[in-house]
Amino acid sequence: MPESSREKEIQRRLLDWYKRNQRKLPWRRTKDPYAIWVSEIMLQQTRVETAIPYYERFLLLFPTIASLAGAEDNELLKAWEGLGYYGRARRLKKAARKVMEDHRGRLPQSVAELKALPGIGPYTAGAIASIAFGLDEPVLDGNVTRVLSRLYAVKGDPQQARTRDRLWFLARDLIPRGKAGLFNQALMDLGATICIPNNPPCLACPVSSCCAAFEAGDQDQLPFKRRKTPLPHHDVGVAVILRGKRVLIAKRPAEGLLGGLWEFPGGKREDNEEMEACVIREAQEELGIQIQIVEPLPIVRHAYTHFRVTLHPHICRHTKGTPRPKASTECRWVALEDLDEFPFPRGSLKIIQALREESGRMSID
Secondary structure (H helix, E strand, O other): OOOOHHHHHHHHHHHHHHHHHOOOOHHHHOOOHHHHHHHHHHOOOOOHHHHHHHHHHHHHHOOOHHHHHOOOHHHHHHHHOOOOOOHHHHHHHHHHHHHHHHOOOOOOOOHHHHHOOOOOOHHHHHHHHHHOOOOOOOOOOHHHHHHHHHHOOOOOOOOOHHHHHHHHHHHHHHOOOOOHHHHHHHHHHHHHHOOOOOOOOHHHOOOHHHOHHHHHOOOOOOOOOOOOOOOOEEEEEEEEEEEEOEEEEEEOOOOOOOOOOEEOOEEEOOOOOOHHHHHHHHHHHHHOOEEEEEEEOOOEEEEOOOOEEEEEEEEEEEEEOOOOOOOOOEEEEEEHHHHHHOOOOHHHHHHHHHHHHHHOOOOEO
């Protein structure tokens, strides 16, 4: 389809703007497809400024696809600790193994082959294909969705298939041939810095004169926003079971939420259940042991994608029974100073910090 003069103007203005204003990001200093792949996985559900130090440390630990494919799970999750959405790390390693087995250690170039790898969907495949391999492939993430919805006054819900398909068509149709990688990154940067969700500074936008939403004064109404529903909340009792200067930790099953991470035993409080009773019950159900509550630690609040939790940690004394993993894959007694060797969820890290502040005056036999 011939490119319209409007599309050519958008391409020219946006590429000129990007040349002068692009964000200086570490993954833009490399042409290594593996490094670009890692960055795109980390940027799923994660802000750029949060991802940067993780990205740099990760590539020091796992500089090649082969090193990632051979990584120990504990080492991998420790490198990802605090970044959240840990399934990304597990799928990244699984994909690395598949690349070693099926593609002789080289990341495939085509979108179809990329999408066949674990953890790579349409957006990530398009980003890798265009940025790492120079293919004329579109991308459609949250930032690009917002930019295109405003440029073309797309009023449908981007979460609905019909609207999503239209946005993909627009993204592909707008690509300047041979410059997809630069143009896609320009769209992302525009959405991240100027075409922001609320009160966008449209007068600073290089393509505002081409924007249908700006012309109609609809930029604050687009893209369509679904009404947010309150997230469910759970109170969780946590047993920090000490024996001398050692603490009992358990490893979560590999699949599912926080898979493969270590944590302190615990679980949701039942209706009308006292929190101390919850902690004692969870220790019995998860590890088959009896404990005695010693004292509470500061509570910890944390939000996941679909729910929120308030963790109620309690220092406990082990009184009876040999710990055996019932709801976990492994449990062990660990010296407090060795906890840094294990990957924990962010909420557990806050409990560890509080525990260390208390440990100087405590030794429970």
